[in-house]
Amino acid sequence: MSSEPQIIERAEQPYVAIKVIVSMDELGTAVPPLNQQVFSWLGEHGGTPAGPPFWKYNVIDMPNHLELEPGIAVAQTVTSNGRVQAGVLPAGRYVSMHHIGHPSTLMEATGSLLQWAAAQGLRWDVQQTPEGEHWACRLELYHTDPREEPDMNRWDTELLFKLAD
Numbered sequence: 001m002s003s004e005p006q007i008i009e010r011a012e013q014p015y016v017a018i019k020v021i022v023s024m025d026e027l028g029t030a031v032p033p034l035n036q037q038v039f040s041w042l043g044e045h046g047g048t049p050a051g052p053p054f055w056k057y058n059v060i061d062m063p064n065h066l067e068l069e070p071g072i073a074v075a076q077t078v079t080s081n082g083r084v085q086a087g088v089l090p091a092g093r094y095v096s097m098h099h100i101g102h103p104s105t106l107m108e109a110t111g112s113l114l115q116w117a118a119a120q121g122l123r124w125d126v127q128q129t130p131e132g133e134h135w136a137c138r139l140e141l142y143h144t145d146p147r148e149e150p151d152m153n154r155w156d157t158e159l160l161f162k163l164a165d
Contacts (some may be wrong), residue, residue: 015040017084058138
């Protein structure tokens with residue numbers, strides 16, 4: 001079940017994350033533990049989360065690989081080093097849609113969001129390159145804490161994709 005998409009304005013937002021390149025087959029097993037590593041790093045370095053954990057999709061080449069950053073928005077810029085890196089989510093217009101359901105249903109929800117935007121004549125902030133689609137900011141925000149809601153069919157995931165200016 002998904003909410004109606006809506007266009008929202010967002011200010012830039014600092015974040016920390018671990019960048020990885022994975023195949024679609026590795027996505028569900030290799031990436032989820034990285035969010036906990038980012039939270040642990042943030043706790044050790046005195047950072048304050050400013051939102052739910054997320055996956056930021058940077059490059060999408062479905063048959064071959066995905067470059068993404070499991071991360072967390074932070075209240076203020078954090079100096080990073082090593083595996084955990086700091087960045088800034090860009091300001092701008094985004095399309096937001098909440099999806100309630102198992103993570104395995106996110107691909108279908110994403111397809112619905114992409115179709116809705118096309119029907120509205122909206123353009124994403126994305127560039128086609130030989131490496132794949134390079135997105136300015138394409139996020140999945142995980143609003144449900146699995147420790148509080150173990151039923152994955154009830155998880156709230158927000159799809160938040162940046163529109164072209």
